[in-house]
Amino acid sequence: xxxxxxxxxxxxxxxxxxxxxxxxxxxxxxxxxxxxxxxxxxxxxxxxxxxxxxxxxxxxxxxxxxxxxxxxxxxxxxxxxxxxxxxxxxxxxxxxxxxxxxxxxxxxxxxxxxxxxxxxxxxxxxxxxxxxxxxxxxxxxxxxxxxxxxxxxxxxxxxxxxxxxxxxxxxxxxxxxxxxxxxxxxxxxxxxxxxxxxxxxxxxxxxxxxxxxxxxxxxxxxxxxxxxxxxxxxxxxxxxxxxxxxxxxxxxxxxxxxxxxxxxxxxxxxxxxxxxxxxxxxxxxxxxxxxxxxxxxxxxxxxxxxxxxxxxxxxxxxxxxxxxxxxxxxxxxxxxxxxxxxxxxxxxxxxxxxxxxxxxxxxxxxxxxxxxxxxxxxxxxxxxxxxxxxxxxxxxxxxxxxxxxxxxxxxxxxxxxxxxxxxxxxxxxxxxxxxxxxxxxxxxxxxxxxxxxxxxxxxxxxxxxxxxxxxxxxxxxxxxxxxxxxxxxxxxxxxxxxxxxxxxxxxxxxxxxxxxxxxxxxxxxxxxxxxxxxxxxxxxxxxxxxxxxxxxxxxxxxxxxxxxxxxxxxxxxxxxxxxxxxxxxxxxxxxxxxxxxxxxxxxxxxxxxxxxxxxxxxxxxxxxxxxxxxxxxxxxxxxxxxxxxxxxxxxxxxxxxxxxxxxxxxxxxxxxx
Ligand code: MOS
Numbered sequence: 001x002x003x004x005x006x007x008x009x010x011x012x013x014x015x016x017x018x019x020x021x022x023x024x025x026x027x028x029x030x031x032x033x034x035x036x037x038x039x040x041x042x043x044x045x046x047x048x049x050x051x052x053x054x055x056x057x058x059x060x061x062x063x064x065x066x067x068x069x070x071x072x073x074x075x076x077x078x079x080x081x082x083x084x085x086x087x088x089x090x091x092x093x094x095x096x097x098x099x100x101x102x103x104x105x106x107x108x109x110x111x112x113x114x115x116x117x118x119x120x121x122x123x124x125x126x127x128x129x130x131x132x133x134x135x136x137x138x139x140x141x142x143x144x145x146x147x148x149x150x151x152x153x154x155x156x157x158x159x160x161x162x163x164x165x166x167x168x169x170x171x172x173x174x175x176x177x178x179x180x181x182x183x184x185x186x187x188x189x190x191x192x193x194x195x196x197x198x199x200x201x202x203x204x205x206x207x208x209x210x211x212x213x214x215x216x217x218x219x220x221x222x223x224x225x226x227x228x229x230x231x232x233x234x235x236x237x238x239x240x241x242x243x244x245x246x247x248x249x250x251x252x253x254x255x256x257x258x259x260x261x262x263x264x265x266x267x268x269x270x271x272x273x274x275x276x277x278x279x280x281x282x283x284x285x286x287x288x289x290x291x292x293x294x295x296x297x298x299x300x301x302x303x304x305x306x307x308x309x310x311x312x313x314x315x316x317x318x319x320x321x322x323x324x325x326x327x328x329x330x331x332x333x334x335x336x337x338x339x340x341x342x343x344x345x346x347x348x349x350x351x352x353x354x355x356x357x358x359x360x361x362x363x364x365x366x367x368x369x370x371x372x373x374x375x376x377x378x379x380x381x382x383x384x385x386x387x388x389x390x391x392x393x394x395x396x397x398x399x400x401x402x403x404x405x406x407x408x409x410x411x412x413x414x415x416x417x418x419x420x421x422x423x424x425x426x427x428x429x430x431x432x433x434x435x436x437x438x439x440x441x442x443x444x445x446x447x448x449x450x451x452x453x454x455x456x457x458x459x460x461x462x463x464x465x466x467x468x469x470x471x472x473x474x475x476x477x478x479x480x481x482x483x484x485x486x487x488x489x490x491x492x493x494x495x496x497x498x499x500x501x502x503x504x505x506x507x508x509x510x511x512x513x514x515x516x517x518x519x520x521x522x523x524x525x526x527x528x529x530x531x532x533x534x535x536x537x538x539x540x541x542x543x544x545x546x547x548x549x550x551x552x553x554x555x556x557x558x559x560x561x562x563x564x565x566x567x568x569x570x571x572x573x574x575x576x577x578x579x580x581x582x583x584x585x586x587x588x589x590x591x592x593x594x595x596x597x598x599x600x601x602x603x604x605x606x607x608x609x610x611x612x613x614x615x616x617x618x619x620x621x622x623x624x625x626x627x628x629x630x631x632x633x634x635x636x637x638x639x640x641x642x643x644x645x646x647x648x649x650x651x652x653x654x655x656x657x658x659x660x661x662x663x664x665x666x667x668x669x670x671x672x673x
Contacts, residue, residue, distance in 0.1 A: 001469065001565050004455045005219065005448070014219040017191040018175035018251045025177070026055055026248045028240035029100035030232075031090035031107045032259060033082045036116035036596020037325040040080040040089055044108035048092055051106060053099035055244045059090035059107075064239045067207030072295035073260075073328050074205045074235045082111070083295045084327045085596035086259025088232055093244045097251070116325040118596050120291045122160070122268045127289055127320040133301040134335055135489065141307055141373045144314030146272065149283025153274025157350045161271065161343035162663045164588035165598070166264045167257075168332050169608060171450075172221025174261050175251040178237035185212050186238055192217040193228040194486025196445045199479040201230045206238060218477035220449040220487075224579075225331025226261045227449065228488045233260070258601035262330030263589060265290040265300050269343040273350075279357045281312040281366050286344060288319045293328040297321065300329065301336030305421050305643070306344050307373035308531055310366040315373055325596055331488060333579055334639035337422055338646075342583075345418035345647030346662060349654065358401065359417050359651065360391050360535075371529035379628035382559035383419055383533040389622060390417070390535040390557040403658035411541040411550075414656025420534035420644030424494065424561065424635035427485035428519040431499035433461065433507040439471045442503065446476040446496040447487040451638060452568035453496070459565055460497045460632060464504035482515070490532075490636025493564060494629065501631040528628050532560035532635040536577070536648040542656045547668030549585055549653060556619040556641060561626045562633035569637055573619030576641020582609045583642065584649035585665050 008014040033040075045057040058064055060077040070078070076088055090107050094100035117126075133139055150156055170191075177189040186208065192198040195215040203213040220227060233250040241248040252261070267290050274283040286306040292298045303317035332338070352359035367384050370377050391397065399415055400406070406413040431444040442461045448454045454474050462469040475481060482503075485495045499516045507514030539553035556577050563569045586607035590599045600606045619641065626633055646664060653671070654660050661670050 001455050001459055003452050016172050016219050017189045020177050020189045022177055022247045024246045026093050026244050026246050027097040027100045028091050028093045028248050028250045029104040030088040031104050033085055033087045033089050035082055035111045035113045036085040038082050038111050038113040041110040041112045043090055048103040048106040051103040053095035054103045055093045057092050070205035076235055084325055093240045116596050118324050118326050118591050120266050122289050124322045126322040130299040130321045133299040133319050137301050137304055140318040142316045146283045146285045146314045146316045149314035150274040153282045154277040155275050155355045157273040157347050161269045163267045163339040165266045166587045167589050168224040168226035170222030173252050174231050174233050176234045176237035177249045178241040179247040180241055187214045189216050190234050191220055191227050193223040193447050193449050193488055195479040196483040197486045198230045202234055205235050215479045223449040224333040228331050228486055231261050255601045258598055264332035265329035267302050267339045271343050271347040273347050279355045279362050279365050281310050283314045284312045285316045291324050292321055293326050294323045296328040298329050302340040304336045305340045308371050311368035334643050337643045341643050342646045345644055346650050349651040360387050363387055376529040379528045379530045380624055380626040382624055385622055386535040386557040386559050390537050394537040394555050403655050410544055412544055412656040413541050414652045415539045416648045416651025416655055418536050418644040418647035420536055420640050422490055422532050422640040424530040424532055425491050427491055427495045428522055429484040429495045429499040430482035430517045431503040432482050433503040433514040441473050442500055443475045443481045444496055445479050445481040445484040449487045453492055456493050456564050456568055457500050461500050461504050464501045490638040493634055497632045498630045532640050534558035534640050536644040538648040538652040540652040540656055547671035551581055552615050554617045558621045559624045560637050561624050561629055561635035563621055564634055570619055572637045573641040577645050578609050580642040580645020584646040588665050
């Protein structure tokens with residue numbers, strides 16, 4: 001289908017959070033901590049308050065009323081302690097954005113700095129074992145004896161892989177417009193991946209009953225996880241509007257987003273792999289060190305994909321976390337799987353080289369019958385079919401395995417492969433369906449974050465009702481609608497689609513109105529390993545003189561259940577793969593060791609792939625029948641495209657040059673060293 005809101009978006013009629021026309025709107029601009037750790041000694045607002053248009057100043061010197069239950073990242077101005085550089089310590093409200101910004105620059109903050117620690121290292125004495133890892137997975141798993149498996153192995157690989165901090169960079173910056181009614185009800189126009197969840201969290205922070213808060217987010221210009229949880233801008237807008245007695249907008253700059261809207265933790269990952277003479281894995285171990293803030297424990301599930309990928313008698317995964325004077329890391333497209341599979345799939349390539357085996361064949365040979373760590377049967381698993389189909393389409397059979405064997409003028413040419421995977425989960429959601437004015441209206445507090453959710457749900461509803469999609473209208477992005485899970489974890493279509501299908505079936509029974517709540521159904525699902533799989537193939541050309549890497553071809557083959565809509569799915573897969581190319585070659589946020597925070601905080605210095613970086617790229621999928629998923633038979637597709645991409649590129653760079661780069665991104669400097 002063609003995206004339903006596409007015309008509205010390209011003609012500028014689609015309204016994003018910062019764009020809602022609101023009367024008597026005031027503007028709020030934050031003041032950010034200039035130290036990484038310590039305490040605010042005092043704040044002088046005299047000059048700022050005397051500046052044109054200034055209405056009020058909020059700061060930690062006079063903490064605004066918030067609930068003690070507020071998430072520490074959202075508990076604005078409650079304490080004078082500074083947890084990281086860039087944290088909001090004050091904010092100015094004024095009659096215009098420019099006046100607010102100018103006055104924010106005139107707020108004088110005095111600090112009592114303390115020494116800070118912002119550097120993740122594998123031997124950090126503060127590393128500890130968190131209770132669980134995101135979203136709710138065991139921190140460690142252990143099966144068999146890794147030491148024994150390694151001792152019995154014919155070939156072993158032991159290597160450390162590192163990935164840097166990276167940022168989401170959605171096209172639409174985070175923004176919130178807040179309005180309080182006379183009765184004390186709050187409405188937020190917010191850039192959010194889930195309005196029901198955002199409403200609950202903001203209400204909790206403000207100490208309000210959830211019914212008193214409404215969050216509206218009809219169009220969202222990308223999120224990738226950074227808008228999955230309410231950000232300080234949402235609470236700041238609410239506090240500022242309450243203090244100023246009029247509606248307030250907080251529109252973050254790109255610089256501010258780097259500080260307060262989350263990022264992917266850097267990781268240090270050690271893999272130990274052993275295999276017998278035929279390449280059958282005898283031992284696999286994946287240990288991860290990563291960081292969180294002193295405010296909130298966020299532990300990325302980086303080793304989690306290693307629990308499900310390959311058959312092995314001994315398997316150990318472990319996560320360790322250290323709390324640093326940094327902002328809290330959070331979700332970024334395929335948290336866990338994305339950095340974890342860079343390490344595992346690089347190590348598998350190293351094992352293939354060490355064992356003298358084709359890397360596709362090595363993966364095929366180690367495909368498990370059941371999920372390795374849990375022993376659960378798979379609802380469906382078609383990794384081997386993806387690898388085989390990809391190898392066929394990509395022309396893999398002609399590959400000379402010797403590194404550095406192909407040259408095209410100055411450029412060394414190589415190809416690489418990696419597997420990808422992502423869980424197929426669902427969360428409870430509600431939906432309603434009714435007949436109005438001769439058409440069908442389906443209501444659900446889902447989020448369309450640019451994925452095409454509105455369009456996919458229209459198609460799902462039309463299928464359930466057996467009517468033309470033109471007769472169906474979806475209303476989403478408003479917490480007053482039936483409650484829904486967030487657009488995250490590649491769960492949107494599966495979670496909302498189930499509720500929409502059931503609501504439509506209920507409507508067909510009732511004749512006028514239908515409603516569904518999937519909470520109970522999800523409680524009784526059989527315990528199976530449900531995952532999507534894929535295979536990524538990359539061809540790179542590495543300039544032997546400059547070290548520049550160009551990706552001349554990239555192919556992804558995916559098995560993700562039933563694909564609801566081909567046009568939308570292709571965009572998701574290719575978008576994920578392009579983001580993976582960014583991860584492989586350019587994306588990194590550099591921690592400022594001297595002052596805390598990040599040194600590069602905009603798109604001039606944080607590089608993402610643009611059209612000129614992408615040559616031939618394609619994504620295809622295999623038809624996969626899986627009755628153990630949901631009424632659509634669909635697995636999620638929002639994140640799997642990024643998983644494995646960076647490893648495929650790194651493996652291709654090795655094949656082109658003979659250089660194994662285990663530290664992302666693969667910059668020219670690393671290749672020329
Ligand atoms: Mo995605 S990182 O679950 O929004």
